[in-house]
Amino acid sequence: MDDLEKAETVLQALKTAEQQPPQAALPILNGLAGLVQGDPDAPLEVQEVRADVFMAICELGKALHRGQPAEALWAPALTAAKRWRGLLG
Structure with a gap:
């Protein structure tokens, strides 16, 4: 899998995880x-x-794992993933 495919996979997985409850999103x-x-x-x-994408994913995972509010963390993660994909494609 090349970097563009990885970036697209990460972006799609983030979009999917955002729609899931925390315990389902965390493994994603x-x-x-x-x-x-x-x-x-x-x-x-x-x-x-x-x-930036890695750090955003880590922050999301940490919040979900601890049961903390994560709503405000999705947008920066998605934005970073979109920027990554945009640089590659």
Whole structure:
């Protein structure tokens, strides 16, 4: 799977997870960590936005795991994933 496919998969998974209850969304988010890792030789702006996606997913997962409100965390995660996909495609 190339980086564009990974970015698209992450974006779609985030959209799906957002519609799920926390206990169903958490495993989806946990499955994305490996997809967000990428080529260390990628351009710096791609590495930075990929790091933004990773951090946003981590923040979401942490909030869901702790039973904290996560509504405000979905938009930044989706925005970062869209930026990542946009840089690649």
